Amino acid sequence: xxxxxxxxxxxxxxxxxxxxxxxxxxxxxxxxxxxxxxxxxxxxxx
Amino acid sequence: xxxxxxxxxxxxxxxxxxxxxxxxxxxxxxxxxxxxxxxxxxxxxxxxxxxxxxxxxxxxxxxxxxxxxxxxxxxxxxxxxxxxxxxxxxxxxxxxxxxxxxxxxxxxxxxxxxxxxxxxxxxxxxxxxxxxx
Numbered sequence: 001x002x003x004x005x006x007x008x009x010x011x012x013x014x015x016x017x018x019x020x021x022x023x024x025x026x027x028x029x030x031x032x033x034x035x036x037x038x039x040x041x042x043x044x045x046x
Numbered sequence: 047x048x049x050x051x052x053x054x055x056x057x058x059x060x061x062x063x064x065x066x067x068x069x070x071x072x073x074x075x076x077x078x079x080x081x082x083x084x085x086x087x088x089x090x091x092x093x094x095x096x097x098x099x100x101x102x103x104x105x106x107x108x109x110x111x112x113x114x115x116x117x118x119x120x121x122x123x124x125x126x127x128x129x130x131x132x133x134x135x136x137x138x139x140x141x142x143x144x145x146x147x148x149x150x151x152x153x154x155x156x157x158x159x160x161x162x163x164x165x166x167x168x169x170x171x172x173x174x175x176x177x178x179x
Binding site: 001002003004005006007008009010011013014015016017018019021022024026027029030031032033034035036037038039040041042043044046 | 047048049050051052054055056057058059062071074075076077078079080083084085087088089090095097098099100101102103104105106107108109110111112113114119120121122123128132135136
């Protein structure tokens with residue numbers, strides 16, 4: 001369960017970026033502000 | 047991040063996103079959450095539908111979750127509100143907690159300086175109309 005004011009759990013996930021398949025780890029972004037957005041799916045309507 | 051594979055992300059960029067944005071792609075990684083494993087950790091995975099719902103987490107440079115929002119699929123987000131929250135949290139962080147942004151704050155509006163002097167005096171600094179644009 002996520003709580004505000006508490007550490008975000010770290011994870012690694014495959015990703016698509018700039019024409020490449022890459023691997024992204026949340027903790028690589030320490031030192032930056034991060035907006036992590038989940039969404040139901042590509043090609044959905046909203 | 048969605049439960050789509052990186053291959054589907056590529057197809058979506060090539061066939062639809064590229065027609066929506068002038069840059070033809072997005073400047074951030076599109077993450078794949080196979081099995082909803084990350085979504086489960088963040089509490090956004092809908093077991094019945096097998097997808098991650100519309101969750102948005104604002105994480106500061108120390109890796110602390112400062113804010114989140116969660117919506118069911120049919121309603122889209124307000125990106126301006128996300129940007130406003132980032133700007134507000136950045137002000138709070140840069141002031142090392144000496145400033146706070148009251149309801150309705152947006153860039154250019156007054157911030158509050160919490161402390162003993164402000165107790166019972168917020169009414170002098172902040173009016174209800176300031177909660178609205």
